[in-house]
Amino acid sequence: MTATVGFLYPGHSAEDDFPRMESLLNGAGAGVRLPLVHTDIGTDAHRVDALREMGSVDRLTAKLGELTGQGVAAVVWACTSASFVYGWDGAADQVRRLAAEAELPASSTSFAFARAARAVGARRVAVAATYPDDVAALFADFLGTAGIEVVAVRGSGVITAAEVGTWGRDEVLDLARSGDHPAADAVLLPDTALHTAAWLPELEAALGKPVLTANQVTAWEGLRLLDHPARCRAMGSLFADRAA
Template sequence: MKALPEITLHPIRPPLDARPIERRVGLIILATDHTSEPDFRRMVASERIGVYVARVPYANPTTPENLRKMQPALTAGAALILPDEPLDAICYSCTSASVVIGDAEIEAAIQAAKPGVPVVTPPMAGVRGLKALSARRISILTPYTVETSRPMADYFAARGFDILSFTCLGFEDDREMARIAPAALVDLAREATDASADALFVSCTALRGALAVGGMENAIGRPVVTSNQATAWNCLRLCGDETEHPEFGRLMTLRLGQ
């Protein structure tokens, strides 16, 4: 066998950038999630912004009881995302669980591992998005059962929205929710939106709603806010990215708090 060359240690280390990528967004998703990761890849990730993902245990069916069971895993999930390094934002990507656990409780659990990081949840981002669009009278569409939808209605009503209509589809498995075609969401949006509503909120990070926003807005003639679109928008703005992305709906053309 031919002799191997001597391994030479270079005498000078190359200079290091402050970060491999300028901005960092953490994303905590369900073990069963098919949609959040691709959505954040297409709407958030770029040469300037990295998206770093951790999955937490979750078992269907999607009931308030099962959703609450995720809370103890949130601190450990957050700790696994670039340990001991700061993030610019971190999103817990489950709308229904955020509602039943509570935004404040989720923020506390995540900040136990990532002190001071801005925490985003889908309903929180949805509220911010609807307010940025000056929407007060809304319709809501969810894929959940009636039992899981009730806390969602309470959440938005408690934040001052007038809910003119609320439609749910009765699904119990988030993996099936992810299989609803974007074109079907356009038809459902048309049926679910009250004629007097300012906007439609489409709940659930499992839905491929971000791919259907343009079609839904064209179909109903008013803004549409979806879970993943709203969290992507919120995280982009927290990273200082004000780029407009009208292909993902009117919300993606606005500033945070506008």
């Protein structure tokens, strides 16, 4: 039976990762659909005020009908920064209200990272972020609340998702390498505007450890909500047998 998860994606940057992931997963026999709709982001800026507005529940629920009409069984807010900027309790309330409106299980990319880190056995992580330093630090705080030790945080100072969406393989590999730390069990790349789905095995081979990326963990979280244990080595350690 096909598992269908719907994603609310902010604006237009790396949304083509989702059909790519759907293809990879189904090529491994997963039987999934990953439909996506775009939310209105307002101001495209990695600033706390802009991110809090971007993640306002009214903006998210305005697009829910487009997803529920596609027969989805769960909904995920496919955004990291416009979730963790509310703090743990605020992000939980965002998800709770989204689930109530959709009358479906719901989550967000921020919570996906916390659960995915545990799934690959990572107690200590390094954060390699596209964000400015102050926003990256808020993500580290969020992970700390989940009981995950952050041993290094690297910000890149990129203000807009539009710019992040132009990054290719070389920039993504450089980001992961520069953000790694010898004490980290895994490296986290927390921006759904960043294309990563095409290079997940290559990233892990380059670093020699699990690499968790925003769109990857978002897809995994949606399938977790449906208890659908998809296995696909092209999707990295998170989708390997031991983590599934």
